[in-house]
Amino acid sequence: MKKGLLSAAVLSITCSSTVFAHGSCDTELHGYMQNIKDEMRAMSSDVKSGDNQSAVKHVDSLISYFEKSRSETPHKFIHDDLKGAELKSQNAEYQKVVDGTIVVLKDLERALQSGDSSKVRELFGAMGEQRKLGHSSFKDC
Structure with a gap:
């Protein structure tokens, strides 16, 4: 059951649009956000498979x-x-939002290294909140 909840949370984050503000415009930021989306998907796949080191x-x-x-x-x-x-x-x-996201990611890294799956789930939720904050505040196209 817990793996199902974790998978659902991870899938929710990775299937949504990217974590932050980007538009249909070809900018450096848009490129970074595309890379972030790809890395999030790969990380979630690794977490689902139990490969925390790769994550x-x-x-x-x-x-x-x-x-x-x-x-x-x-x-x-x-x-x-x-x-x-x-x-x-x-x-x-x-x-400030970017810096907050980096803090969450550093906490996630420590949780993955220690194998604390409960903390990992919590931090995936925090990443989802950061994504919502970024999109609602900075995304327009």
């Missing part, structure tokens, strides 16, 4: 992509023609 490698890649995406500007900010203080404020919010 940890995917978490490392995810952290790297989020670190790279931190310096990018979401398309929504360009589309909404944000400038000055408003752009600065929204970029700070975007970076």
Whole structure:
């Protein structure tokens, strides 16, 4: 039963659109988000199969992509023609969400390394919340 719940949570996260803001525009951020989606799917597959060591490698890649995406500007900010203080404020919010996601991923990495499946499930839920926050705040296309 617990494996079924974990699988459902992982599937929910990976089948949804990417974890963060990206649009149909070809931007660096969009590319990172596509890579994040692929890494999330691979990681969830590894977790389902019980290969936590391989899953940890995917978490490392995810952290790297989020670190790279931190310096990018979401398309929504360009589309909404944000400038000055408003752009600065929204970029700070975007970076805060990215940083929060990186913290969750680092916690997930530790849980995978220790084999704490209960914590892994909890952190997959936290990743889903981060995805919702990112999409609702920064995704427009």
